[in-house]
Amino acid sequence: MDFDFVCWSCGADCSVYGKPVGFWTERYQLPAEWECWNCDAINITPDDDD
Structure with a gap:
């Protein structure tokens, strides 16, 4: 499953595989x-945070 995060440096949307x-x-x-x-x-x- 892919999770979406935002890069701290450029603000691009990035997908990370879990x-x-x-x-x-x-x-x-x-x-x-x-x-x-x-x-x-x-x-x-x-x-x-759960």
Whole structure:
């Protein structure tokens, strides 16, 4: 499943792939860091607040 985030550097919308975790795929594991497709800036995935 793809999750959308905004790059801190250029403001571009970026999609990050989350891998399903567990049998029912209710939760997804996102990478801690990802690279913006537009400006190549390294972004940090926000913490889950639940």
